[in-house]
Structure formats: structure tokens, C-alpha cells
Amino acid sequence: MTWMPFYPPARWFRAGWRHGFSSSERPKRQRGSRLATIRLVVLLGILAGICVKQGLGLDIVPIVSRFPTLGDGQFTLCSRGNRMQCVVDGDTIYYGGLKIRLEDIDAPETYQHKCDSELALGNRATNRLLELINSGPFELVNRGGRDEDRYGRKLRTVERNGRSLGEILIAEGLARRWDGARHSWCG
Numbered sequence: 001m002t003w004m005p006f007y008p009p010a011r012w013f014r015a016g017w018r019h020g021f022s023s024s025e026r027p028k029r030q031r032g033s034r035l036a037t038i039r040l041v042v043l044l045g046i047l048a049g050i051c052v053k054q055g056l057g058l059d060i061v062p063i064v065s066r067f068p069t070l071g072d073g074q075f076t077l078c079s080r081g082n083r084m085q086c087v088v089d090g091d092t093i094y095y096g097g098l099k100i101r102l103e104d105i106d107a108p109e110t111y112q113h114k115c116d117s118e119l120a121l122g123n124r125a126t127n128r129l130l131e132l133i134n135s136g137p138f139e140l141v142n143r144g145g146r147d148e149d150r151y152g153r154k155l156r157t158v159e160r161n162g163r164s165l166g167e168i169l170i171a172e173g174l175a176r177r178w179d180g181a182r183h184s185w186c187g
Helices: 031-054 116-133 165-171
Strands: 085-089 092-095 098-102 139-141 154-160
Touching (some): 085 116, 154 165
Parallel strands (some): 098 154
Antiparallel strands (some): 085 092, 092 098, 139 154
């Protein structure tokens, strides 16, 4: 038996020679396996939802779309150390440490106000939202489609018995319907 030197094929010396294939010849990842994984995850999500709906003992609650809380007067005005259950201003709250922007209204600013009248109205809206939120159980519901705004706040509607608390603020003149743009509260 004579020794014969090994000469690698010429294709190994192109861009992907270290792997034995050029980038164009390298086997592609199986598309079916990725699709099967996606289908499995969706199926498991559906099954978990059915189990929760039927009360089969699973404690899975989709935190991003709905989560009720007890309205036992546990919300306060936000302060430096308190960011769990508090009201920031007339259209922003913290719930369970998650910052939530009420998606259906625009309330006057209290931190970056443009005039004294905006600050005064913003403080009234903040106190009224605190009062409304503490007056009973409510649900946080995503009605607008987008999950969060450009500042990373979750976009939700605060509802009690199917009625938005934001609508109450609008009816009382403490907020206006959100139309996608900020408008001046001064003069």
C-alpha cells in the first residue's frame, strides 16, 4: 500500500473552505423545523388558554393584555421610592412596577407643563384618576392594538364594568380624547 497525499477539492478553497463548502454550496437550514417550532409554540399557547378558561388549575395570566387588580385603595401618588402601584399623572400609572400609559386619553402635564393653568388642571386630573382607580376593581385592557409607546410604556385602557375611566376624565373636562398628537393646554 503506497501512501497517496490528500488533495482537498478546489471548492474548499473558496470563501467557505474551512467548513468544506462555499457559502453558496453550504446546506440551508431546514425551513420545516422552524415552522414546526412556531406551530408547536402557538398550539401550546392555545392549549394553555383553554386550560385557564376552563379553570383547570393553571395560573397563566396574559399580563400584556388584561390583568384585574383589587381596588382596595392601594394606589398612591408616585414618589421617588414608590413605583409599584401609583399614579404618575392624569394619563400614566404604575401597576405592579409596570409603567402604563392610558391609551385613550391625553391629560395635562404636571412635570413638563407649559403654563400654570396646565399644571393646575394636571394636578386635578392626577388626583381624580387616583380617586377613580381606588374606588373599586378595574381591568387594564389593550384596545388600541399597539402594545407600547415610543417611551416603553404599556398602552392600556383602564376599565371598570366595561367603562373607561379615561372617559370619565374627559366628561369632567380633565382630559381629552387621544388623537395621536399632543396639543397645548395653555390659553
